[in-house]
Amino acid sequence: MKIFVCVKQVPDTETKIKLKADASGIDTAGVKWVMNPYDEYAVEEAVKARETGKATSVTVFSVGPKSRIVETLRTALAMGADEAVAIDAPEDLDSGLTAKALAAAMKGEGEFGAVFTGKLAIDDNLSAVSQMLAENLQIPHTTVVSKLEIGDSMVAEREIEGGTKEIVQLSKPALIGANKGLNMPRYPSLPGIMKAKKKVIKELTLDGLGLASAQAAFKHTAFQLPAEKPPVKMLEGDAAAQSKTLATLLRQEAKVL
Amino acid sequence: MSKVLIFAEIADGKVKKGAFELLTAARSASLSTQVLALGTGSKAALQTLSGWSITEAFAGDNSAFNNYNPEVFAETVASAIKDSGADIVLASSSLLARDLFPRVAAKLGSAAVSDCTDLTLAGGLKVRRPMYSGKCSAEVTFLANGPKIVLMRANQLPVGEPAGAGAVTVKDLPAPTATGLRTLIKDIVKGASGKLDLTEANIIVSGGRGLKEAANFKLVEDLAATCGATVGASRAIVDAGWVSHSIQVGQTGKTVAPSLYIAIGISGAIQHLAGMSGSKVIVAINKDANAPIFQKASYGVVGDLFEVVPALTQEFKTLFQ
Numbered sequence: 264m265k266i267f268v269c270v271k272q273v274p275d276t277e278t279k280i281k282l283k284a285d286a287s288g289i290d291t292a293g294v295k296w297v298m299n300p301y302d303e304y305a306v307e308e309a310v311k312a313r314e315t316g317k318a319t320s321v322t323v324f325s326v327g328p329k330s331r332i333v334e335t336l337r338t339a340l341a342m343g344a345d346e347a348v349a350i351d352a353p354e355d356l357d358s359g360l361t362a363k364a365l366a367a368a369m370k371g372e373g374e375f376g377a378v379f380t381g382k383l384a385i386d387d388n389l390s391a392v393s394q395m396l397a398e399n400l401q402i403p404h405t406t407v408v409s410k411l412e413i414g415d416s417m418v419a420e421r422e423i424e425g426g427t428k429e430i431v432q433l434s435k436p437a438l439i440g441a442n443k444g445l446n447m448p449r450y451p452s453l454p455g456i457m458k459a460k461k462k463v464i465k466e467l468t469l470d471g472l473g474l475a476s477a478q479a480a481f482k483h484t485a486f487q488l489p490a491e492k493p494p495v496k497m498l499e500g501d502a503a504a505q506s507k508t509l510a511t512l513l514r515q516e517a518k519v520l
Numbered sequence: 521m522s523k524v525l526i527f528a529e530i531a532d533g534k535v536k537k538g539a540f541e542l543l544t545a546a547r548s549a550s551l552s553t554q555v556l557a558l559g560t561g562s563k564a565a566l567q568t569l570s571g572w573s574i575t576e577a578f579a580g581d582n583s584a585f586n587n588y589n590p591e592v593f594a595e596t597v598a599s600a601i602k603d604s605g606a607d608i609v610l611a612s613s614s615l616l617a618r619d620l621f622p623r624v625a626a627k628l629g630s631a632a633v634s635d636c637t638d639l640t641l642a643g644g645l646k647v648r649r650p651m652y653s654g655k656c657s658a659e660v661t662f663l664a665n666g667p668k669i670v671l672m673r674a675n676q677l678p679v680g681e682p683a684g685a686g687a688v689t690v691k692d693l694p695a696p697t698a699t700g701l702r703t704l705i706k707d708i709v710k711g712a713s714g715k716l717d718l719t720e721a722n723i724i725v726s727g728g729r730g731l732k733e734a735a736n737f738k739l740v741e742d743l744a745a746t747c748g749a750t751v752g753a754s755r756a757i758v759d760a761g762w763v764s765h766s767i768q769v770g771q772t773g774k775t776v777a778p779s780l781y782i783a784i785g786i787s788g789a790i791q792h793l794a795g796m797s798g799s800k801v802i803v804a805i806n807k808d809a810n811a812p813i814f815q816k817a818s819y820g821v822v823g824d825l826f827e828v829v830p831a832l833t834q835e836f837k838t839l840f841q
């Protein structure tokens with residue numbers, strides 16, 4: 264079976280965020296881009312499945328400005344993915360349109376047994392694309408997966424509230440949203456990087472996918488930087504004195520105890 | 521006039537706190553409010569909601585809803601939303617809701633926005649949510665005609681008291697048809713803790729590498745026990761295998777929003793801050809006065825955690841006696 268993997272290019276967490284002058288978004292000049300950390304788990308799991316004979320090939324898909332996202336697609340190829348598809352789109356597509364674009368592109372790539380994504384993208388933290396994509400493809404899904412077995416069906420372990428785990432069985436094709444713990448993503452090897460450079464990345468457009476006139480369901484607007492926090496109150500004295508003051512402050516000043 | 525539908529989660533036969541935050545918000549805006557709950561006991565739980573100005577309540581009081589199955593839930597919830605005529609759907613941004621509502625939104629051709637921290641209902645819907653690991657926030661402008669689905673982070677809104685009496689009539693939602701299901705919940709392995717999940721907890725005590733070794737995590741647990749807190753951890757000690765990943769706070773762990781977050785022996789790396797900087801009051805205990813965590817903290821204790829934490833545990837014990 265073929266595995267399709269979604270990879271999103273996101274600003275590195277260490278990146279300082281500056282807003283555009285009109286507060287319509289972030290200023291992307293000077294942003295360092297990386298593969299969404301959860302998508303690394305998705306790519307690793309797919310490549311591992313191919314290496315162990317559970318999958319025949321791995322195709323990675325990304326939606327975003329073409330000139331930029333090819334970098335993340337090449338990273339996935341260098342990790343061992345076989346093929347890559349770049350869907351050229353503005354960077355402020357909403358989750359619904361992103362999922363529609365991914366679904367349309369996947370339908371053009373033939374039969375598949377599984378779709379792997381990350382459980383969420385760390386830039387806007389929505390955790391929406393995976394489930395919407397599953398709905399668009401009319402396949403079952405489960406997210407926050409930290410263990411996966413691929414056989415005739417797929418058995419996924421997902422962590423839910425309070426450390427409780429759910430074991431979910433899905434008939435194929437199915438979509439899995441990867442969580443930390445699923446595996447240890449590999450670093451791209453030098454031969455991998457050299458090979459990835461030579462691979463042709465397929466390019467699609469929203470127009471070509473019939474989505475040029477599709478409407479977004481929401482937009483992020485009026486961006487703001489967080490309000491300044493009042494400066495920290497440093498406590499004085501030895502351990503006993505600091506503890507006493509702290510307990511009093513938490514109860515009487517902060518009123519959280 | 522907006523019509524609101526609140527998705528209420530039920531635990532141990534009771535409506536969870538998050539739903540009361542939403543009920544309070546809807547009631548203060550005097551909106552027509554409907555409530556929906558799923559699972560055994562949901563009908564009785566909804567019947568206790570008198571005093572919350574509910575116009576209609578729906579319960580899928582059926583064991584088929586006891587475990588979350590995305591296929592079953594999405595089908596039922598999407599059709600209930602359609603039938604309700606609600607144009608705003610509110611739920612707590614729990615793991616279940618975050619998984620469920622985008623799929624529901626895709627069915628309805630609308631949007632679901634998770635992890636919101638600000639909600640205004642009076643005079644039109646206004647929602648804000650943090651982005652880029654809390655480094656900025658944005659308002660959400662809904663563009664589609666379908667219902668606007670808003671998932672609120674826990675502990676962001678005040679909880680009021682029920683006002684007035686009156687029975688709540690709860691209508692039954694049909695049991696799902698189990699044919700053709702492609703998702704099967706094979707097993708539920710219960711976690712050890714009876715404590716609130718980190719994402720819902722009001723007080724969190726977290727430990728990091730400053731604890732030196734796994735056995736010392738007990739210091740964190742002891743302090744937490746004195747104040748009913750849930751324990752958390754930095755990734756450093758999760759990766760070291762001292763504690764389970766289910767309690768990791770941060771970018772690749774959980775995003776938390778308690779009233780009080782106590783960070784013990786945690787340096788305050790950006791990826792850790794990403795998960796906890798939304799906490800109302802932050803206490804940092806660290807021997808290094810220059811640790812980045814102090815820049816985010818409300819109260820700072822510079823000292824050896826092996827002296828400070830036992831002393832603080834004693835203080836809390838006295839306080840809560």
Ligand SMILES: Cc1cc2nc3c(=O)[nH]c(=O)nc-3n(C[C@H](O)[C@H](O)[C@H](O)COP(=O)(O)OP(=O)(O)OC[C@H]3O[C@@H](n4cnc5c(N)ncnc54)[C@H](O)[C@@H]3O)c2cc1C
Pocket residue numbers: 269270271272273274287288289291299301302305324325326327354355356357358361379380381382383384385386387388389390391392393481482483484
């Ligand atoms: C630099 C930047 C600026 C932005 N500015 C704005 C703005 O001004 N206004 C605004 O409204 N929004 C803005 N956005 C938001 C963003 O483009 C969309 O909201 C987002 O693509 C929807 O995905 P998600 O975050 O819901 O993904 P999630 O649902 O959190 O992601 C889950 C998984 O889906 C897959 N996935 C998600 N997106 C993609 C993708 N594009 N390609 C391939 N796989 C994907 C990945 O596997 C991911 O792990 C900006 C984003 C970036 C990166």
Ligand SMILES: Cc1cc2nc3c(=O)[nH]c(=O)nc-3n(C[C@H](O)[C@H](O)[C@H](O)COP(=O)(O)OP(=O)(O)OC[C@H]3O[C@@H](n4cnc5c(N)ncnc54)[C@H](O)[C@@H]3O)c2cc1C
Pocket residue numbers: 300727728729730731753754755756757768769770771772773774784785786787788789790791792795805806807808811823824825826
């Ligand atoms: C992609 C990515 C994702 C990540 N996601 C996360 C995440 O989700 N969550 C997370 O936490 N991290 C995450 N990290 C890791 C993060 O960068 C840090 O490495 C980690 O948070 C450090 O943990 P720590 O603060 O416990 O340890 P350290 O940074 O080693 O800090 C230990 C602190 O303890 C103090 N200390 C030592 N001894 C004592 C004593 N006796 N008394 C008092 N204080 C003492 C020290 O002064 C120091 O400040 C991520 C990293 C990457 C690259």
